[in-house]
Amino acid sequence: MTTTARTVxxxxxxxxxxxxxxxxxxxxxxLTVALLVxxxxxxxxxxxxxxxxxxTSGQARLVASQLLNLVMFGMSLIAALGTAFLAGxxxxxxxxxxxxxxxxxxxxxxxxxxxxxxxxxxxxxxxxVVLAGLAQCLVVWVTVGYWPPQPAAAxxxxxxxxxVLLTLGLLLSTVISPMxxxxxxxxxFGATWIAGVVGGVGAALGNDGVERVGTIxxxxxxxxxxxRGAMHAFQDPSAIISxxxxxxxxxxxxxxxxxxxxxxxxxxxxxxxxxxAAVSFLRKDL
Amino acid sequence: MxxxxxxxxxxxxxxxxxxxxxxVIKMLLGLVHPDAGDAMLLGRPAADPASxxxxxxxxxxxxxxxxxxxxxxxxxxxxLAGLDVPAQEQRDCLSLVGLAERAGDRVGGFSKGMQQxxxxxxxxxxRPELVVLDEPTSALDPLGRADxxxxxxxxxxxxxxxLLNSHLIGEVERVCDRVVILDKGRVxxxxxxxxxxxxxxxxxxxxxxxxxxHARLDASGEVEHAGDWYTLTLPANDxxxxxxxxxxxxxxxxxxxHAVEPARISLEERLLGILRAGDEGGVGAAGGAGGAxx
Numbered sequence: 001m002t003t004t005a006r007t008v009x010x011x012x013x014x015x016x017x018x019x020x021x022x023x024x025x026x027x028x029x030x031l032t033v034a035l036l037v038x039x040x041x042x043x044x045x046x047x048x049x050x051x052x053x054x055x056t057s058g059q060a061r062l063v064a065s066q067l068l069n070l071v072m073f074g075m076s077l078i079a080a081l082g083t084a085f086l087a088g089x090x091x092x093x094x095x096x097x098x099x100x101x102x103x104x105x106x107x108x109x110x111x112x113x114x115x116x117x118x119x120x121x122x123x124x125x126x127x128x129v130v131l132a133g134l135a136q137c138l139v140v141w142v143t144v145g146y147w148p149p150q151p152a153a154a155x156x157x158x159x160x161x162x163x164v165l166l167t168l169g170l171l172l173s174t175v176i177s178p179m180x181x182x183x184x185x186x187x188x189f190g191a192t193w194i195a196g197v198v199g200g201v202g203a204a205l206g207n208d209g210v211e212r213v214g215t216i217x218x219x220x221x222x223x224x225x226x227x228r229g230a231m232h233a234f235q236d237p238s239a240i241i242s243x244x245x246x247x248x249x250x251x252x253x254x255x256x257x258x259x260x261x262x263x264x265x266x267x268x269x270x271x272x273x274x275x276x277a278a279v280s281f282l283r284k285d286l
Numbered sequence: 287m288x289x290x291x292x293x294x295x296x297x298x299x300x301x302x303x304x305x306x307x308x309x310v311i312k313m314l315l316g317l318v319h320p321d322a323g324d325a326m327l328l329g330r331p332a333a334d335p336a337s338x339x340x341x342x343x344x345x346x347x348x349x350x351x352x353x354x355x356x357x358x359x360x361x362x363x364x365x366l367a368g369l370d371v372p373a374q375e376q377r378d379c380l381s382l383v384g385l386a387e388r389a390g391d392r393v394g395g396f397s398k399g400m401q402q403x404x405x406x407x408x409x410x411x412x413r414p415e416l417v418v419l420d421e422p423t424s425a426l427d428p429l430g431r432a433d434x435x436x437x438x439x440x441x442x443x444x445x446x447x448x449l450l451n452s453h454l455i456g457e458v459e460r461v462c463d464r465v466v467i468l469d470k471g472r473v474x475x476x477x478x479x480x481x482x483x484x485x486x487x488x489x490x491x492x493x494x495x496x497x498x499x500h501a502r503l504d505a506s507g508e509v510e511h512a513g514d515w516y517t518l519t520l521p522a523n524d525x526x527x528x529x530x531x532x533x534x535x536x537x538x539x540x541x542x543x544h545a546v547e548p549a550r551i552s553l554e555e556r557l558l559g560i561l562r563a564g565d566e567g568g569v570g571a572a573g574g575a576g577g578a579x580x
Contacts, residue, residue, distance in 0.1 A: 003336070003368055010365045014351070021353040098347030102408055105315045105343040105418075106366035107335045285318040 011116025
């Protein structure tokens, strides 16, 4: 193994170990289990009381789709919070405390250390959303018998969304303090989501100006676009048809799957932001 | 500034706060980017990370991953150094710094002194050929300081080069072969202790001094005296026999010798002298500039 590969693997493993030993993991686990249990209870009550029996099968799938998307949004929010608050401290926190001094005085390249950190965070964040999302899908399947049409694609997109956000967190953490980078990353994530909803309302009303808000914000920070792609893969294909064009205004339904161009843009975006983080980190005097 | 540390040599960096001691060290290790100039580490340019393969570093700001245990920190550093150091050797390293019993404990629960000891173990674990210690005893008790001194001398005996940055002149004086005095980012003076100090000072506590004994003392160098303590400044070119010869002669003249102490303050005095001389130069220049404006 080359020196660089060894450094990347060592630092990635260290980052995973850090994530598993810090309290943030327990906070994530408790929140996730709480969400799974609550949603399981909610879905089972829904099935029992309003009675899926009185709904047509189309309506039942529609309700299940929306609720699944709603709960998945909660899950992606937990992932966003968790990874943003992990990505921040891991770089700027270590720079502030001096932990990074002893590490970088070893025969390692700073870029290799940064790749290792990023990789560790991607595995952790991505692994979390995939596992938690899969558990949620199983909960819905057991309680109301709904299984999303493209679960693998949906979970992959959720993992991609997490990757986008933690890359942003990593960039921010090279320039601002650990806490601030987490807050700013989560704030931008929320703002993009709201802009996406506003854009959806604009589309439903046929107002191009308002619709553009969502489109532009989706370009600037691809979290919302990826999230909408994930939603589309989770929901029943008939759901959006039954809503008609107004469906675009509803925040927990998505009217179109992602284009390959948008996925490519998201990849380019991650590469660019990572590059900026690397430039900032490589130039830093410690 | 220019600085050199040879194998088996212990070089001390001295200087006031803000002189640039830590910055020089960080530039050597690629942690701070120099505006100009170059540095070589173990025969390679310091800009090449591979040059740090056999370098051990204890930073002034010593902090290690609080979620790891002491032995895990060492394993991490061995891996980053690209070496295969057996577990037993790593444990030996921890016991050398007095942390053998705490090997499995999380670093987060360590006191500052224990973290500094761990930092020393980290600096030593990857079989270094150059060890850079930045204020290695700042958080240590007197026992710990003695341990560090022993470790530095042991490294020297193994032909390891040591660069020691310390505020504690006594520490530098005891272990360093050469001293570099930095002031405002420049080398104000450098050399071996003997070169730098130039002269030696001897303090004697004696009784029953006869005029002949006084004459013998005066012949050896400049004498000041207070009560039965005599401070003798020996000339720079004195040989090793001067002190024993003097004591023998004094005893022969019937003087009762209670104590003979080589003075420890000399490096401090020399350091203060060098730094003050530099400051006066600076003040003079500033005054000149002020005069020109008027």
